[in-house]
Amino acid sequence: MDVDTKPHSSDKSDKPWLDPKAKPFIRIDGVTKKFGEFTAVDNVSLDIFKGELFALLGGSGCGKTTLLRMLAGFEMPSGGRLFLDGQDMTEIPPYERPVNMMFQSYALFPHMTVEKNVGYGLKHEGMTDAQRKDRVKELLDLVQLTPLAGRKPHQLSGGQRQRVALARALAKRPKVLLLDEPLGALDKKLREQTQFELINIQYKLGVTFIVVTHDQEEAMTLATRIAVMDQGVIRQIGTPTEIYEFPRTRFVADFIGSINIFDGEVKSVDKNRVTVSAPALGSNVIVDHQGEPPAPGTKVSIAMRPEKIAIERKEPGAEAAGNTIAGKVIDLGYFGKDSLYRVKLPSGAMVRVNAVNSRRAGESERVAVWEDDVWLTFAPSSVIILTE
Amino acid sequence: MKRRPYFLIFALIFGYAFFYVPIASMIFYSFNKSRLATVWGGFSTEWYGKLLDNQQVLDAAWLSLRIAFVSATVATILGTMAGMALARFAGFRGRTLFSGLVSAPLVMPEVITGISLVLFFIALNGMIGWPTRGFTTITLAHITFSLSYVTVVVQSRLASMDRAVEEAAMDLGSKPLRVLFDVTLPIIAPAIIAGWLLSFTLSLDDVVITAFTNGPGSTTLPLYIFSKVRLGVTPDMNALATIIVVLVGSGVALAGWIMHRAEKRRERDVQMAIAANK
Structure with missing residues (x-):
């Protein structure tokens, strides 16, 4: 190998x-x-x-x-x-x-032992018995199944079957x-x-x-x-x-991960900096767009990943670079390492925000709880413009 | 205090009595010394001895076994092929017709199958001088109806089998015929064996179709019993029936015991696999 x-x-x-x-x-x-x-x-x-x-x-x-x-x-x-x-x-x-395939159902041969399953593809390879045995052993070692070589598939757990299927599919190189x-x-x-x-x-x-x-x-x-x-x-x-x-x-x-998507229209373009009006967000959004920016007047969608939006209870100062919008926490899911907030904007639109709980805090000291007025900020480079 | 469900107990006893009292009385009277089947004349095993001296019975039994073996084997091969065609090739032209034609003998009255077969054999014999009525025609007739049973059994087993297993064998370099012998047949073997046993039993106890298709000197065991019993039940027939019941009974018990043991072993293996995975 x-x-x-x-x-x-x-x-x-x-x-x-x-x-x-x-x-x-x-x-x-x-x-x-x-x-x-x-x-x-x-x-x-x-x-x-x-x-x-x-x-x-x-x-x-x-x-x-x-x-x-x-x-x-x-x-x-x-x-x-x-x-x-x-x-x-x-x-x-x-x-x-x-080409060999590992099937979703594993498709192991139920009447053959693990060893026979793995060695099946080698039958017509013109190998000697010793060579074939060595190859099967090598594969069983690879997937750590050597002690179970004599078992039948119904005597294995799901994870073990999966490894037999993998070894069998790799046997013929x-x-x-x-x-x-x-x-x-x-x-x-x-x-x-x-x-x-x-x-x-x-x-x-x-x-x-x-x-x-x-x-x-x-x-x-x-x-x-x-x-x-x-x-x-x-x-x-x-x-x-x-x-x-x-x-x-x-x-x-939308398919990969979770994301907030809003309809918008391109207002102005200054080099890579694109200003998009998004009625649902109640203000213009500034976007650092990579590649060819769309022309002003184009209907687009803007999208932000929930983890790229920061949530705070006090209004960020003017020095805060980026887009800022106000809203109210409607829903809060606490997962331990992070929390998911659903924030309602004045327009009625919902924004999902995912924040890591990097500070150890009791329930009363949380960043935000239900009904809190909060400020959301996100960097221009975090916003995606989608034209399709 | 819970009321005993008397009605259910009565129904249970009555149901089983309905099944087994006739058989039990038959076994009982096979040890009857008296020549009259229904009058008790003391214990005796003489009818069993007489049976073994009766060359007609032995010939009939041997003929029945030979016919059953040949017809079950041929029907299993043909029925397996038909079952595969029906289960694996969903789209061929005339599939519905073929499927209907294969299973028609299952519902066809035996008398009709018998008449049509005997007419066919006579016509064929008139044209090409084959088959002569006897072993050949009975066997052909038995193959005809057993075939349908094997087809149905094999087809339903194949329908529940994961096709990916066959694809996996092909993926690993086996041509379709190799896949059939390496994978498909071993997996459906229980269904094929069941089909063979079913055909064997059906052939062994068939009376109607055999009566139509037999010829001079080819009397199967059921035909022999039937012809004897028409003139009144005799104790030697009770003895013969008892032997058959005992053979079949012990065969079923043995099969049950083997299956039970395999199931036990399997359960233990599964427990082991779960334990090993922890």
Whole structure:
């Protein structure tokens, strides 16, 4: 097993998608899949690079699983081509693709032991018995299941089954590993632990992973890049940070995390500083916009993440840089490490504010409680302008 | 003080008596010394001895077993194939028609199946000189109706099976035929075995269809019993029936015990897995 010891860096070799000369490992070229009248995947094009841990994220019925099944060969695209390592894979049957899949239900063979399950794919590899045994042992060690090699799947817990499924899918050293909701069936605590195991294994083996998930937190922690899908179309591709901090459409902003979105209209533009009138907020909002600013008069949406808004009981002084609005606390959720406030503005609009409880305080000393008049401030650089 | 549910107890006793009193009385009278079936003449096992000397009975039993074995085996192979086609290929043309035609023999009156088969066999024999009535025709007739039962059993098992398991095998490099033998058949094996046992039993005790399709010198056990009993129940038939009841009863008990043991082991394994995970 070749172990990649290269440290994380932010140069182009680590972010091949930024390098226009880099050759994609997987190329999905205008792929469409129709089931009768229903279009599950609609003309999707996507490049994935070697060694990436790529996540396809979306709600149920968005086409993410269909896309994954086309990569595995279980579904034939109605149009478009699929390339892997430069080779056209579109018409290759699943049993001849150098791609393996970890199924959502794990799909372990119920009549075989853990050992037999893991070794199943090696039967037709032209290995000697000893080689095959070594390989199975190596994989069981990797997923820490060696003591359970003789068990049948029904004798395992959910987490153990998940690891058998992973070991089995890695056995043939696939060029690409496809994972369909790999953590979906695990409980919360096990999921967190397994997430990091997956990342470690992927990093150790250097295999390209494509993960399908509906869980945005899972996608954020696992992936190098995320493609957000909706109604068979990719809405945005980017690193977790790009998707969260710089969503390009209202759908993506709303789908990933929680966010406050208000309608507005661009009033004036001064270099990167854009002034937007937002009737719901009762005042103009100043935005530091990255990239090409929209022209004055454009109808836009402005969006702020709840954790990027500060909440205070006393009015901030004039020196406070940023946007300030007044409101009244309607709802308060105390989660221990942070609190969620729902603040009603004079216009009737609601703003969600998420504040870390960085100071130890009793109930009477809280930043704000129900019915308190509060001031909200947020920096111009924290506001997102969405034109779509 | 709680009132005893007398009516329920009565219903329970009556229900079970309805099932088992006739069988018990049959077993009881099989040890009857008297030649008259319903008059007690003292204890004796002579009818069991007579039965073993009766070459006709032994021949009939052997023929029944052979027919049951062959027809159950052929029906299981064909029925499994039909069940797979129906469960796995949802979209082929004429699927509904095919599905209806396969299960029609389940509801067809046996007399009609019997008449139509015998007419068919006679016509076929007139044209190509095959099959002659006897073992072949009875077996073919039994395959025809058992097939439907196997199809239904296998189809419903396949419908509840996770298709991803087959896809996983294919994903790991197995061609479709390999997947069938490595994964699908082992998983649906209990249904196939159940189908075989069902066919075997159905064939073993079929009277009506067998009566239509048998020929000279091919008398199965049920036919033999039926023809003897028409002239009045004799104690040797009681003895024969008792042997069958004991064989079937112990077979069921054995199967039950094996299943119970497997279930116990499975439960223990699950407990172990949970404990190991803590």
